[in-house]
Amino acid sequence: MSTFSHAAADSATMLRRNLRHALRYPSLSVGMMMMPILIMLLFAGVFGNALGEGVGGPAEGDYIGYVAPGIILMAIASGCMTTSVSVSLDMTEGIVDRFRTMAIARVSLLTGHVAGSMIQTLISTAVVIGVAVALGFRTHGGVLDWLAAIGLLVLLTFALTWVAVALGLLAKNPEGASNSPLIIQFLPFLGSAIVPPESMPGGVRWFAEYQPFTPIIETVRGLLVTSPDGRDAAISLAWCAGLAIGGYAYSKFLFNRKAPR
Amino acid sequence: MQGAGMSRQPAQTAIQAIGLRKAFGEKVVLGGIDLDVPRGTVFSLLGPNGAGKTTAVRILSTLIPADGGDVRIAGCDLVKDPDGVRRAISVTGQYSAVDGLLTGRENLILMADLHHLGKAEGRRAADELLARFDLVDAAGTMAATYSGGMRRRLDIAMTLIGAPRIIFLDEPTTGLDPRGRRTMWEIIRGLARNGVTIFLTTQYLEEADQLADKIAVLDGGRLVAEGTSDELKRLVSGGHVRLRFQDLAALDRAARTLGAATRDDDALALQVPSDGGVRSLRSLLARLEDASIEVGELSVHTPDLDDVFLALTGTAGTTGTTGTIKTAERDEVTSV
Numbered sequence: 048m049s050t051f052s053h054a055a056a057d058s059a060t061m062l063r064r065n066l067r068h069a070l071r072y073p074s075l076s077v078g079m080m081m082m083p084i085l086i087m088l089l090f091a092g093v094f095g096n097a098l099g100e101g102v103g104g105p106a107e108g109d110y111i112g113y114v115a116p117g118i119i120l121m122a123i124a125s126g127c128m129t130t131s132v133s134v135s136l137d138m139t140e141g142i143v144d145r146f147r148t149m150a151i152a153r154v155s156l157l158t159g160h161v162a163g164s165m166i167q168t169l170i171s172t173a174v175v176i177g178v179a180v181a182l183g184f185r186t187h188g189g190v191l192d193w194l195a196a197i198g199l200l201v202l203l204t205f206a207l208t209w210v211a212v213a214l215g216l217l218a219k220n221p222e223g224a225s226n227s228p229l230i231i232q233f234l235p236f237l238g239s240a241i242v243p244p245e246s247m248p249g250g251v252r253w254f255a256e257y258q259p260f261t262p263i264i265e266t267v268r269g270l271l272v273t274s275p276d277g278r279d280a281a282i283s284l285a286w287c288a289g290l291a292i293g294g295y296a297y298s299k300f301l302f303n304r305k306a307p308r
Numbered sequence: 309m310q311g312a313g314m315s316r317q318p319a320q321t322a323i324q325a326i327g328l329r330k331a332f333g334e335k336v337v338l339g340g341i342d343l344d345v346p347r348g349t350v351f352s353l354l355g356p357n358g359a360g361k362t363t364a365v366r367i368l369s370t371l372i373p374a375d376g377g378d379v380r381i382a383g384c385d386l387v388k389d390p391d392g393v394r395r396a397i398s399v400t401g402q403y404s405a406v407d408g409l410l411t412g413r414e415n416l417i418l419m420a421d422l423h424h425l426g427k428a429e430g431r432r433a434a435d436e437l438l439a440r441f442d443l444v445d446a447a448g449t450m451a452a453t454y455s456g457g458m459r460r461r462l463d464i465a466m467t468l469i470g471a472p473r474i475i476f477l478d479e480p481t482t483g484l485d486p487r488g489r490r491t492m493w494e495i496i497r498g499l500a501r502n503g504v505t506i507f508l509t510t511q512y513l514e515e516a517d518q519l520a521d522k523i524a525v526l527d528g529g530r531l532v533a534e535g536t537s538d539e540l541k542r543l544v545s546g547g548h549v550r551l552r553f554q555d556l557a558a559l560d561r562a563a564r565t566l567g568a569a570t571r572d573d574d575a576l577a578l579q580v581p582s583d584g585g586v587r588s589l590r591s592l593l594a595r596l597e598d599a600s601i602e603v604g605e606l607s608v609h610t611p612d613l614d615d616v617f618l619a620l621t622g623t624a625g626t627t628g629t630t631g632t633i634k635t636a637e638r639d640e641v642t643s644v
Contacts, residue, residue, distance in 0.1 A: 053424070056421075056424060057422060060418065060421040060422055063421075064407065064410065064418060067409065067410060067414065068409045068410075071409045071410075071450065072409055140405075140407070140408075141401055141403040141404050141405035141406075142405045142406060142407050144371060144399075144401055144403075144405060145399065145401070145405040145466070146422070147370070147371055148369045148370055148371060148394055148397065148398070148399045149394055149398075149422055149423075150391045150394040150395045151422050
């Protein structure tokens with residue numbers, strides 16, 4: 048077998064291992080799904096009437112239409128936490144040392160985590176979309192719009208998962224690993240997820256307009272609810288590519304450097 | 309396939325290290341040690357906690373880089389061809405390296421998959437090892453629920469997947485009860501019988517004595533002695549006779565009569581250097597009888613590895629070592 052097919056086979060083995068972990072220890076995965084669902088119930092179901100008046104624009108009065116794309120992104124961000132925790136847990140286990148003494152593709156441990164996390168995150172995101180639809184989320188997007196939106200969400204998941212792997216490797220223990228991704232989870236609030244940035248005070252507004260989640264939320268919202276904006280889409284793709292490359296490179300650096308116990 | 313003639317014999321040395329050095333910051337953990345482990349033998353690196361045993365294993369098993377020294381394992385250079393080394397070795401570390409969320413059988417199949425054994429062959433190997441290590445009943449339960457002994461056995465079983473030629477065992481019996489320890493010894497002996505080279509670290513002298521063809525004593529980052537257990541025992545001068553008395557007065561008089569002896573007032577005992585032979589015992593007893601001293605109890609001690617270990621690594625009692633042995637300087641003893 049060639050080096051590449053070895054690496055692919057080893058990554059598949061590691062992926063099976065991670066999916067088994069998720070099935071054996073489901074509380075992490077369930078937890079990551081519950082957070083965005085509860086936020087959606089809170090904002091759409093409880094605050095929705097008041098907030099719907101305030102969002103303005105084409106979505107005025109249709110608050111679930113405004114908030115759902117933002118919450119979908121929160122579901123993806125929330126998935127990061129489990130990735131960081133499971134990577135960090137793995138690093139504290141003796142079995143990683145065993146893997147390091149074997150003639151296997153080194154990166155397969157990380158690619159196995161990334162693939163496993165992406166599958167879990169995409170499943171939970173699909174559930175969150177389902178809940179949004181059940182709460183009255185209706186789109187005007189066609190098949191192509193949906194495909195474009197899903198493509199962007201998958202790309203974002205890929206990018207954030209690599210960032211989360213790096214955070215997991217960076218953390219000293221699993222408790223620490225569960226804290227650092229909170230920042231990522233919190234970012235959509237300071238973007239256009241819940242209310243438009245135009246309604247925010249000066250400094251926060253500036254931050255909200257330029258942080259990575261806002262153009263992505265706007266692109267998904269544009270594709271599914273209002274009308275797409277090419278500029279937002281281009282900025283979104285640039286952010287995703289940058290985060291993915293940065294996360295991957297930093298993860299690889301940390302994994303190779305990480306002084307084993 | 310058979311090669312033409314005997315011109316290219318495989319190297320007879322499984323593990324060879326020259327001048328292996330490692331320091332963590334200011335702490336020198338390995339101060340330039342030489343190792344030479346022939347193929348198919350059991351080599352034991354013996355030393356107290358913090359002597360640098362685990363560091364040595366971690367370097368030899370490609371986990372951490374050395375600061376200096378040349379190492380060849382199974383003919384492969386440790387630095388230039390780490391994957392070649394990894395293909396030949398398998399490691400059971402001091403800390404359990406099983407996946408707690410997988411069952412025993414899944415752990416073994418995971419290893420088989422990473423060795424690219426193929427589905428059928430991997431399952432066959434897993435089931436065979438489960439049977440061999442008495443884990444059939446627990447094969448379907450998560451390893452997290454296993455007892456310490458079961459975890460260790462699973463750990464070793466995972467190490468054996470892929471039929472490694474060289475196995476590193478870092479303190480394989482630490483934390484096991486006496487029965488578990490004996491089981492582990494049997495496993496190690498079985499591996500040695502099958503021609504596997506074993507590099508074993510331990511802090512138990514008995515273990516090294518029981519298992520190893522060759523023992524090296526590591527202390528303060530240096531090899532302070534090396535040889536078979538018999539050779540090491542010869543390094544400490546003779547044994548001793550231990551005499552116990554009824555009261556302090558008898559002990560006093562005996563100590564005066566015999567001169568060169570070590571007193572233990574609490575135990576009312578006296579340790580007299582002796583080769584343990586009949587003649588010297590008879591003369592010892594005659595001297596005591598002449599002085600009308602009543603001996604309560606007498607026991608003869610031949611030197612064991614404990615004496616060697618204490619003599620070589622202890623702060624006190626290093627007088628028993630011969631001139632060829634470098635005694636370690638205590639201030640160099642570092643913890644890993």
